[in-house]
Amino acid sequence: MTFELLGSDFFGYENLLTAPERAAIVKLRAYLEAEVRPIANGCWDRAEFPTQIIKPLAELGLYSFGWDETRPFENSAVFRGFVALELARVDASVSTFVGVQNGLAAGSLAACGSAKQRAEWIPRLASGEIVGAFGLTEPLSGSDAAQGLRTTATRSGDSWTLNGAKRWIGNATFSDVTIIWAKDTADNQVKGFIVPTDTAGYSATKIEGKISLRAVQNADITLTDVVVPESLRLQNANSFKDTAKVLRATRAEVSWAAVGNAIGAYDAAVAYSKQREQFGKAIGGHQLVQDLLVKSLGNITASLGMVVRVSQLHDEGVQRDEHSALTKAYTTSRMRESVAWCRELFGGNGVTLEYNVARHFADAEAIYSYEGTQEMNTLIVGRTITGQAAFV
Structure with a gap:
């Protein structure tokens, strides 16, 4: 298989990838087109996740690339970003699943686990043997998680008792283990726990009625006297600053997924513009249609430049919270704008799943909101610019 640049990669950022990275992208792209694209609309419509793809994605290395314990070959954060982009370009729900499994669950272990914990759990996640979830957001605590967590952890000897609730937890209806973040009642600091989902007192209930990322299995979690050993x-992880280490990396990868979701809508719009005829010719030959496509491509190109650079900063070891925050705020705004333009190009056909733009349009709303809202990311960057915190 040969490597071809995406038509939407107008400045050729994929040329930054090494030969092994390109080969991995080619394999991933072929798998997604053959196995995921044909079922994506149906799964989205039925609000079902295609669990049959979990192991094949593991075999492609998607849960392995970032970690010393499982890395199949030397690779960059830019490459891992392009992986997120490729996934979201075909199906943002699958991209979100991988982001939770790899970035949030395995990422928590990589950033905050001991050497023994990393060696025990990361390979199991990487192989797809187990599915992971990440429990931070709560019914009454989202943007204020640093101070507002209500889930508690109380130590007694060599065990901890967790009580509380979590909400919007991706993968949680079928996860084998969930990383739960809770406030230590002794020192009021946030701690992280590896919680097997068959532990007594743990329950997860699927959130129904979503209009975005419908194939993602989000759940409400309740924790009632859940006992976990100190070894878990x-x-x-000794404070929310440690939790933030995980979010710093995943927020950047969500930005890549935002670009991928925009590209998915753009690709569909370009194809449609060449096929749909009005006033005696393909609509791609009309000025106003070309304007929508060019504006969308401009947003995609600018966003690609930003995500590439923030990933390079990660590889250089100098990426900061404000870098990830600005990238998430900018790219998701441009995504939201672009998918609306692309949907507009389809007219009435743009509101049906059949034409492969409606799903990207709807999924943009969740990507815009999760991993830090627009407002919170703006305030993080604003604090850096002015030296003054405006969070309250």
Whole structure:
């Protein structure tokens, strides 16, 4: 299989990838087109996740690339970003699944686990043997998670008792293990725990009626006197600053997924503009249609430049919270704008799943909101610019 640049990669950022990275992208792209694209609309419509793809994605290395314990070959954050882009370009729900499994669950272990914990759990996640979830957001705590967590952890000897609730937890209806973040009642600091989902007192209930990322299995979690041993406490998670280490990396990858989701809508719009005829010719030959496509491509190109650079900063070890925050705020805004333009190009056909733009249009709303809202990311960057916190 040969490597071809995406038509939407107008400045050729994919040329930054190494030969092994390109080969991995070619394999991933072929799998997604053959196995995921044909079922994506149906799964979205039925609000079902295609669990049959979990192991094949593991075999492609999608849960392995970032970690010393499982990395199949040397690779960059830019490459891992392009993986997120490819996934979202075909199906943002699948991209979200991988982001939770790899970035949030395995990422928590990589950033905050002991060497023993990393060696025990990351390979199991990487192989797809187990499915992971990440429990931070709560019914009454989202943007204020740093101070507002209500889930508690109380230590007694060599065990901890967790009580509380979590909401919007991706993968949680079928996860084998969930990373739960809770406030230690002794020192009021946020700690992380590896919680097997068959532990007594743990329950997860699917959230129904979503209009976005419908194939993602989000759940409400309740924790009632859930007892976990000290050995399952993330040994290097001692405050919310440690939690933020995980979010710094995943927020950047969500930005890549935002670009991918915009590209998915753009690709569909370009194809449609060449096929749909009005006033005696393909609509792609009309000025106003070309204007929509060019504006969308401009947003995609600018966003690609930003995500590539923030990933390079990650590889250089100098990426900061405000870098991820600005990238998430900008790229998701441009995505939201672009998918609306692309949907507009389809007219009435743009509101049906059949034409492969409606799903990207709807999924943009969730991507815009999760991993830090527009407002919170703006305030993080604003604090850096002015030196003053405006969070309250």
